[in-house]
Amino acid sequence: MTTTISNSILSVEIKHAGAELCSIIKRQNNREYMWQADPEFWGKHSPILFPIVGTLKNNTYSYNETEYTLSRHGFARDLTFELTNKNDDSATFSLLSNETTLKVYPFAFELQIKYSLDNASLKIEYTVINNSDTNLPFAIGAHPAFSLPLDFDSYTLEFEKEEKLTYHLLADNLLSNVTEVLESTDKKVALKYSLFERDALIFKTLKSNSITISEDDKPLLAVHYDNFPHMGIWTMQKAPFLCIEPWYGYSDTTETTGKIVDKEGIQTIVAADTFTTAYSIEIL
Numbered sequence: 001m002t003t004t005i006s007n008s009i010l011s012v013e014i015k016h017a018g019a020e021l022c023s024i025i026k027r028q029n030n031r032e033y034m035w036q037a038d039p040e041f042w043g044k045h046s047p048i049l050f051p052i053v054g055t056l057k058n059n060t061y062s063y064n065e066t067e068y069t070l071s072r073h074g075f076a077r078d079l080t081f082e083l084t085n086k087n088d089d090s091a092t093f094s095l096l097s098n099e100t101t102l103k104v105y106p107f108a109f110e111l112q113i114k115y116s117l118d119n120a121s122l123k124i125e126y127t128v129i130n131n132s133d134t135n136l137p138f139a140i141g142a143h144p145a146f147s148l149p150l151d152f153d154s155y156t157l158e159f160e161k162e163e164k165l166t167y168h169l170l171a172d173n174l175l176s177n178v179t180e181v182l183e184s185t186d187k188k189v190a191l192k193y194s195l196f197e198r199d200a201l202i203f204k205t206l207k208s209n210s211i212t213i214s215e216d217d218k219p220l221l222a223v224h225y226d227n228f229p230h231m232g233i234w235t236m237q238k239a240p241f242l243c244i245e246p247w248y249g250y251s252d253t254t255e256t257t258g259k260i261v262d263k264e265g266i267q268t269i270v271a272a273d274t275f276t277t278a279y280s281i282e283i284l
Contacts, residue, residue, distance in 0.1 A: 007089045007117045010283060019081040019093035019113040021046040021144060024122060026283055033221060033283060035145035035241035042145065042236060047077035048113060049141035050128075051105050053230075053265075054251025055173035061260040063137075068104050072173070073143070075101060076111060090116035097131070108132040121224075125278040130269040137260045137268050139249025141232075142279055145241045146213060146221060154216050155242070157189040157233075160208035165189070167201040175202060175253045175264075188214075193237050200234035200243075202250055204265075211244050212284070219284040227277055230265060246279045 001016045006027075013023035022045040024033040037043045052061075052074045060069050079101075081093035092114040097107065108131035116123045130136040148155050159165065165182035168175050182189055182201065187208075195201065211233075212222040225231070225246035232245035249265040252258075260266060269275050 003083055003086060003091050005087075005089050005091050005115060005117060007119070009120045010117055010122065012115060012117065012122055014091060014093070014115055015045075016083060016093070017080050018047055018077040019095070020044070020048065020077065021115065021122075021124065024281065024283065026120075033146060033281075035147045041239040041241070044077075044143070044145065046142070046144040047073065048111075048126075049073040049139070049143055049245075049247070050076035050111055051107075051109075051138040051140070053139040053141040053247045053249040054175070054232075057174060057252045057254075057256050057258060060258065061263070062258050063106060063260050066106075068106070070104055073141075074139075075104065081113065084112075085114075090114065107134075107136045107138075109136060109138075120284070121280045121282040123278055123280045125276065128269060128275040130271060130273050130275075133271050135261075135268050135270055137263070137266050138275075139247070139263075139266060140275075140277075141230075141245055141247035141249065142225075143232075143243055143245050144223070144281065145243045148213075148215070148240050148242055150215060152191055152193055152235075152240070155191045155220075156214045156217070157191065158212040158214060158219075159184065159187045159189070159206070160210040160212075162187050163207045165203070165206075167203050170199045170202065170251065171254055173199075173251060174256075175251045177254070191242065193235070196235050196237070200232045200245075203231040203233075204250070205229070206231055213242065213244075221284055222282045223279065224282060225279040228279060248277065 085092040112127040228246035
């Protein structure tokens with residue numbers, strides 16, 4: 001099941017499964033901007049990462065001396081959300097903790113995802129409500145994959161600010177202490193598959209609050225992510241897409257203790273409180 005929202009510029013489709021954004025079409029030229037989940041490469045469009053981002057060491061964590069198992073990126077992307085509000089240009093989805101989630105994540109929560117259009121921009125808002133009587137540790141992140149139908153080297157990334165683009169490498173899907181610097185010229189990075197030979201580029205810190213993808217030097221779209229502290233950029237070899245992933249949190253480090261409350265990058269909501277953040281995709 002899917003829900004469509006639209007305005008005079010864009011038409012957007014969201015799956016109820018995972019509340020996953022699956023289509024952004026510009027009405028003027030009928031161009032599709034989202035990756036269409038070809039399973040030959042990657043059968044996702046834009047999964048929501050919750051209550052973890054990335055991978056846990058041995059896919060496990062401990063809380064109050066009890067061990068739990070969570071697969072990569074958590075369970076939200078695999079569950080069906082309820083459509084709780086719908087207008088022509090906005091839609092809100094909700095996921096409540098239940099018997100299944102409590103077995104692997106012992107916290108009462110509500111996760112709300114709101115999609116809303118404003119001219120040529122799609123805003124995606126995340127709200128996490130702590131319905132428990134204890135602190136709620138969590139991570140949350142976006143994973144939108146954008147369709148790049150031309151040769152990969154036809155595309156460039158432009159960061160909002162001039163900065164040293166230091167990223168961490170992954171080791172067995174865990175965040176290592178090994179870093180490299182992404183070479184840029186005038187805030188621009190030429191895309192090539194060799195950048196991703198060792199998996200995603202993980203940034204613990206960035207000064208920039210937006211990244212623009214250009215196609216043959218013409219701006220295509222921009223991802224704006226004010227307040228998101230972490231970022232992943234990823235594709236697969238020879239795959240015609242790129243993911244720009246604003247995150248709160250990231251994979252376990254190779255030195256993790258396994259305790260979720262001590263996990264590097266973890267966020268915390270106190271009892272009965274709420275966390276809200278948002279990013280946007282602007283079609284240029």
